Amino acid sequence: MPKVKKKRVGFVIDMTPLVDITFLLLTFFMFTAKFKSQAESEQKFFIKRPMVSADTSKLPDKDLAMIKIAIDSVTKDTNLFFELLNEKDRNAVLEKTGELASQADKHQFSLGRNMGLLSKVINTTCITNNKLTYAIDADKRIKYKWINEVMDTIHRNQVSLAIPSKFKFVTEKKGM
């Protein structure tokens, strides 16, 4: 028995499952989204991190002192930056280091190529708070010489204050 075909007038699809899934995904992405920190949005460079195989250790989000070695995208100069996540420590370091007075409003201190200043800042930071974790966030294109010098600077300051000498390299997971 052949059915009589009806004309499809006022055709309606039930969008409820679609809306359900879409809202689910939307809420997921909204809650997991992490926006750039103030320090990141004011920096004018982008650090290409070296790739390593997967590891479970993540960068801590508190009590962190980060030394950034970046290549300026315009002048191609290698520059040093120092960032302290803790506001209280940051202000204390700022107060004790006269050279940084002009950068009071910045979230990360630009140190140029001044390794001596970095040493001074690290020393002040170590005295201010000896429970900080140090991390080196360097661009993968720079020479190892920089890492060696920064490592040595951290090491010297930590050893002189009898803090166990350890730090972290900031990397990125391979294949992302």
Place this chain on the structure above:
Amino acid sequence: MSGGGGSLKVERRKRGKASKRKKLKRVGFVLDMTPLVDITFLLLTFFMFTTTMATPQVMDMRLPPDMKTKKEAPCDSMLSIFVRKDMKIFWQGSCDTTKYDSVKIDSLQKLVVRRNLEPGKENKVLTVLRISDSVSYEYAIKVLDMINLAEYDICGTIERDKDPEGKPLKQRKQKFALLPLKDWKAKILEDQP
């Protein structure tokens, strides 16, 4: 204004009429969800594209407390790895300090595992890494990554034997050390093929 009022009156009148009639049941009530879906998809795509899933991970490093005081280590349980400025890797693991063996980066992991698991040398081998200043940071991290990968295998093998409570009998204690490549060492390495 007055027009609006007028239309309102008309509606009221209409409604009044309807109320007199039998009330219609709302069966098969359909809401047009298209604008809702539009906005939701827009937001969804925005968050999907702006989100970064991978937070940066870190590689832990530990430096020996004092590099100036010499720590006595039997030379045959040392494993020194050198990275020359042309990115060639050499290693030395015996008391003969004039002999350097070349190794490819892909087989570095195997070498470190093999040296660390030699019978009687478990937990005794001191891995020292010396990298030339002119090597790129990317390559240095690649070498470090290889040694870190080797560490998993070494830990796995050393901590394989477990006591009845499930705790490993032996534990992996030391990690490797990172030392500067001294000038004289760099000169010796220049001559290596």
